[in-house]
Amino acid sequence: MISEDDLIARFFAPIAGQGSLALRDDAALLAIGPDEELVVTTDALAAGVHFLPDDPPDSIARKALRVNLSDLAAKGAKPTGFLLSLALQKEWCEDWLRQFAYALGEDARCFSCPLLGGDTIRSPDALFISITALGTVPRGKMVRREGARAGDRIYVSGTIGDAAAGLMLRKNAWDRPLEPHARDFLIARYLHPQPRLALAPALRAHASAAMDMSDGLIGDLAKMLRVSGASARIEVPRIPFSEAARAIVAADPELRDHLLTGGDDYEIVCTVPPQESVRFEAAAKKAMIDVTAIGVVEMGSDPPCFLNRDGTRKDFARGSFSHF
Amino acid sequence: MISEDDLIARFFAPIAGQGSLALRDDAALLAIGPDEELVVTTDALAAGVHFLPDDPPDSIARKALRVNLSDLAAKGAKPTGFLLSLALQKEWCEDWLRQFAYALGEDARCFSCPLLGGDTIRSPDALFISITALGTVPRGKMVRREGARAGDRIYVSGTIGDAAAGLMLRKNAWDRPLEPHARDFLIARYLHPQPRLALAPALRAHASAAMDMSDGLIGDLAKMLRVSGASARIEVPRIPFSEAARAIVAADPELRDHLLTGGDDYEIVCTVPPQESVRFEAAAKKAMIDVTAIGVVEMGSDPPCFLNRDGTRKDFARGSFSHF
Numbered sequence A, B: 001m002i003s004e005d006d007l008i009a010r011f012f013a014p015i016a017g018q019g020s021l022a023l024r025d026d027a028a029l030l031a032i033g034p035d036e037e038l039v040v041t042t043d044a045l046a047a048g049v050h051f052l053p054d055d056p057p058d059s060i061a062r063k064a065l066r067v068n069l070s071d072l073a074a075k076g077a078k079p080t081g082f083l084l085s086l087a088l089q090k091e092w093c094e095d096w097l098r099q100f101a102y103a104l105g106e107d108a109r110c111f112s113c114p115l116l117g118g119d120t121i122r123s124p125d126a127l128f129i130s131i132t133a134l135g136t137v138p139r140g141k142m143v144r145r146e147g148a149r150a151g152d153r154i155y156v157s158g159t160i161g162d163a164a165a166g167l168m169l170r171k172n173a174w175d176r177p178l179e180p181h182a183r184d185f186l187i188a189r190y191l192h193p194q195p196r197l198a199l200a201p202a203l204r205a206h207a208s209a210a211m212d213m214s215d216g217l218i219g220d221l222a223k224m225l226r227v228s229g230a231s232a233r234i235e236v237p238r239i240p241f242s243e244a245a246r247a248i249v250a251a252d253p254e255l256r257d258h259l260l261t262g263g264d265d266y267e268i269v270c271t272v273p274p275q276e277s278v279r280f281e282a283a284a285k286k287a288m289i290d291v292t293a294i295g296v297v298e299m300g301s302d303p304p305c306f307l308n309r310d311g312t313r314k315d316f317a318r319g320s321f322s323h324f
Helices: A004-015 A057-074 A094-110 A162-170 A180-191 A197-206 A217-228 A243-251 A255-261 A274-286 B004-015 B057-074 B094-110 B162-170 B180-191 B197-206 B217-228 B243-251 B255-261 B274-286
Strands: A028-031 A036-046 A078-088 A115-122 A128-138 A153-157 A209-212 A231-235 A268-272 A291-298 A305-307 B028-031 B036-046 B078-088 B115-122 B128-138 B153-157 B209-212 B231-235 B268-272 B291-298 B305-307
Touching: A004 B094, A004 B115, A028 B078, A028 B115, A036 A057, A036 B078, A036 B128, A057 A078, A057 A094, A057 A128, A057 A180, A057 A197, A057 A209, A057 A268, A078 A094, A078 A197, A078 B028, A078 B036, A078 B128, A094 A115, A094 B004, A115 B004, A115 B028, A128 B036, A128 B078, A128 B128, A153 A274, A162 A180, A162 A243, A162 A255, A180 A243, A197 A268, A197 A274, A209 A217, A217 A231, A217 A255, A217 A268, A243 A255, A268 A274, A274 A291, B036 B057, B057 B078, B057 B094, B057 B128, B057 B180, B057 B197, B057 B209, B057 B268, B078 B094, B078 B197, B094 B115, B153 B274, B162 B180, B162 B243, B162 B255, B180 B243, B197 B268, B197 B274, B209 B217, B217 B231, B217 B255, B217 B268, B243 B255, B268 B274, B274 B291
Parallel strands: A036 B115, A078 A115, A115 B036, A231 A305, B078 B115, B231 B305
Antiparallel strands: A028 A036, A036 A128, A078 A128, A153 A268, A153 A291, A209 A268, A231 A291, B028 B036, B036 B128, B078 B128, B153 B268, B153 B291, B209 B268, B231 B291
8 A cells, every 4th residue: 555645756756847846735836927926736536535426516516626725725825716627427417517517606706716627528437526726825925834843833723523524424324313403514514625715814924834634634734744844742632623523522432533534624734933823813813714723843753742631642543544 | 418518618608717718718818927828728538538448558648748738739838837637546556657657757858848736546447637737828829719710721730530540440440451650650649649839839920720639620620610700611632641541541431531520639720811821831840840721711600611622512420529
């Protein structure tokens, strides 16, 4: 088995060019004139891997666009537009496509990220979607993965693990009682990630590093620290859970690790120098995005250290979602 | 059945934004500073649809990049770089991926179009590739599909139908004798399209409209004229065939229409105002790209009229390759 990062490092980094940031970030960066840079990112989704084949077409459309917008948000970028590659199965029907396109159009308007172009082909089997999103940042202001420095505070936006819990519910892999509104909330968090574009200006102004979490907090945070050449101390009890996620963990405490390592959060993890943290929190509040400090960046190249409430060390059996 | 164009017009054009050119061209166009514009295009390929699952990995890589470079060439753009979405089957092996990435890197260098980023995921079934290529043009200089005007000369680059013949040979759907070098040439034309980037400056300087041909000359030319609101008169005997394609047609004259309507040429069809045609031909010659005048744009909205050597009208049963 090989991780996606190893696969990229071995096969694709050697052929990457200027602007690719050695394929170690979520986006490419191109100079476009004296004041601005172009941020370009691409994310692909396949039926049965990133969504369930019977997920509603409007949810699939929104997720496909939003996971890309989430990358732009984490890089501090403002969306310009997107291109869509869509491989439709033989059995596609107009009703499905109408709902898909309508929802995509709604999200494009809502997030000010218009459809610019694309390619629609027939898929030999599964539905496949690839979106490339473009955005801009003021020159030199893209927030990288690699900027975390010892002493920086580590923040996450929103709450963690809701989507992993929602997927579990969606698959009927949970047989204990749960309030209907908690169930609906968690499934909605799985189906409809919220790109934190409103946080982009605060990240540009105050963060030293940032990325969006697609493969689980524990693994994604470790990735960001690895490319930054840093370690960290994380206080696990500080990691924010929603009320609904807390209800799940209360009923089955063993699921806590699953929520921390499961994917599809599409929240932002970032590091902020201590002297900027008050201003960052104020800017996030103004943008109406909850952010929570969960730990501190430390020197060294050890994997991040996770601490329980009693100060003992916590290990995770499985770092993050892996495709390979 | 619905054509890709109808599908785009019905479902996606209503949600397209500024810069999308109403999804009626091969690329999107974004202003990036006072002097330049960004040309963005995306093309997707699926195993069993755009290439044979047992095509060599290096051929699949080259084709995936080159079909996008072909779009940039037709728009008169200079490549900036590309993003790759790759959905690998469960059974992918390192050897396959090494060859794929190596060939992609060679082509990226050869065409000065570096890899900028991407996403690698697991595919539930077939191999799927989507590439988004970025390029630049001087402001206002992108060559559109919609600029053809009555009186303009119609040119094609290279030779037509080689790839359609090559695919037929590759599928062993041809049982007559053929010189081995003709066979090799045609299969290579199917496997390795040649993006006509060297022609881009000549197109920018002299062409009124251009597009690359992916779905067959007859159908693609009709598309370009339709968005230009024009008709045309094409002299079929002028359409350039390679020696190898001529050998195929000599052995089986009925295949001629198949070569003219089959896809995968990735040559350029363009229109050039009469007063520019001498300069266009000289510029193409300097770029070492063969171009051939095959007809003239006419007023009206009739489909293009194709004429035989004796002046009688020729009809094609099937306009072009359709995915849907």
